[in-house]
Amino acid sequence: MIQNCDSCGTRSTDYSEIKCPKCGEKIYRCRHCKSNMVRYACKKCGFEGP
Template identity: 40%
Template sequence: MSESEPERRHARQCVSCGINIAGMSAATFKCPDCGQEISRCAKCRKQSNLYECPDCGFRGP
């Protein structure tokens, strides 16, 4: 059984470590520079792992 189009659009990955964060306690926010939606898992947020915006390259803790 394949995913429907809306389910694929809502599938999110942590921009720091790449894990699927759908249904997890994660943060989703807009990039401070370009407004692209960024998602991070709870573990990467807690450890203050660096992230990079996939659109503009902005880096943050």
């Protein structure tokens, strides 16, 4: 399954899935963004995290 990375927008099959610590919404991050700790923003509640 292909997902858009929520940090950089890249479409990738190599991503990790995390849950927003605030609202529990699923957030997808590609391997690049995860290893570089790129910031993400939750689409649902706007929470930003590393």
